Amino acid sequence: KQEVTQIPAALSVPEGExxxxxxxxxxxxxxxxxxxxxxxxxxxxxxLLIQSSQREQTSGRLNASLDKSxxxxxxxxxxxxxxxxxxxxxxxxxTGGSYIPTFGRGTSLIVHP
Amino acid sequence: xxxxxxxPRHKITKRGQNVTFRCDPISEHNRLYxxxxxxxxxxxxxxxxxxxxxxxxxxLLSDRFSAERPKGSFSTLEIQRTExxxxxxxxxxxxFGHPGETQYFGPGTRLLVL
Numbered sequence: 001k002q003e004v005t006q007i008p009a010a011l012s013v014p015e016g017e018x019x020x021x022x023x024x025x026x027x028x029x030x031x032x033x034x035x036x037x038x039x040x041x042x043x044x045x046x047x048l049l050i051q052s053s054q055r056e057q058t059s060g061r062l063n064a065s066l067d068k069s070x071x072x073x074x075x076x077x078x079x080x081x082x083x084x085x086x087x088x089x090x091x092x093x094x095t096g097g098s099y100i101p102t103f104g105r106g107t108s109l110i111v112h113p
Numbered sequence: 114x115x116x117x118x119x120x121p122r123h124k125i126t127k128r129g130q131n132v133t134f135r136c137d138p139i140s141e142h143n144r145l146y147x148x149x150x151x152x153x154x155x156x157x158x159x160x161x162x163x164x165x166x167x168x169x170x171x172x173l174l175s176d177r178f179s180a181e182r183p184k185g186s187f188s189t190l191e192i193q194r195t196e197x198x199x200x201x202x203x204x205x206x207x208x209f210g211h212p213g214e215t216q217y218f219g220p221g222t223r224l225l226v227l
Contacts, residue, residue: 004155031213043117044156045128045206089155099212100146100169101157 002027002095006088008102013080013111021075021107023090028071034101035064035075038087048075052094057059080111115212119205120190123223133191134222138207145188146216147180148204148226150174184195195226 003026009095013019023033036044048057048064050073056065062074077084087108090102118137138145143164149154159178161169164185174180177195182188188225192199202223206216 034215038219041202041221043220043225046215049215091155093213096226097138098169100158100161101216103157105153105155 002010002030002102003063004092004102004104005106006090006091009074009105010037010108011110015080015082015111017080018076018078019080019109021077021088021090022074023073023104025071025073025092027095028068029095030068030092031051031099032092033064033073034067034091034093035062035073035090038089038106039089046087046088046101048066080109084111084113085109086105094097116161117207117217119179119203119219119222121221121222122220123225125227126220127227128196128197130197131191131193131222132195132224134188134203134205134224135189136207136219138205139209139217141173142207142209142217143185144208144212144216145182146206146208147188147190149206150202150221151200159190180186192224195224197226200224200226 007022008066009104034049035047050066061078087106089106119190120135145162147159162182177193180190202221204218204221208216
């Protein structure tokens with residue numbers, strides 16, 4: 001059974017810092033990995049999707065990398081802003097022939113002015 | 114395209130009552146998913162439709178839960194004889210194309226069972 005772990009569980013940083021969120025998964029036979037953002041009491045918004053054949057994806061100040069063989073992904077946020085405050089969730093799909101994503105518990109990020 | 118919508122956004126009910134939630138996916142999205150999320154956890158998969166066919170159900174979906182997507186458009190999730198442990202956020206998502214493609218999530222329905 002696929003298990004997804006996210007470290008740290010919570011993070012508080014001052015505005016302007018560059019930061020790294022980590023995601024690890026136990027079964028490397030994945031189809032893709034996604035990073036989502038979730039604001040309190042809201043649904044999820046997809047940030048980046050990395051196919052298993054890819055190493056990284058970039059969108060604006062966000063960069064996600066994937067090392068499938070070691071079962072790791074990182075989400076890099078450059079020049080953090082208070083508006084980045086949210087929970088960031090990692091999800092992998094494709095294990096055992098099912099494309100249903102398995103989610104981690106998320107990293108709760110607070111960026112203070 | 115207005116995104117995935119869910120109704121109601123909040124529901125408070127007493128233990129033992131039945132509740133029904135509705136999800137309207139993005140138009141022309143053929144896949145629709147239901148998830149449950151409790152505080153501090155990631156979403157957990159409940160069930161999945163391709164068009165009107167229910168293709169996969171999680172073991173989390175006990176016999177008190179039933180989901181339908183009668184015409185391959187909107188979907189309903191019903192919980193019968195609610196229990197306090199059913200209190201959670203119920204999320205709906207939809208997608209199009211390959212099953213591994215990005216899912217677009219609705220705002221969720223927050224259920225509180227007293």
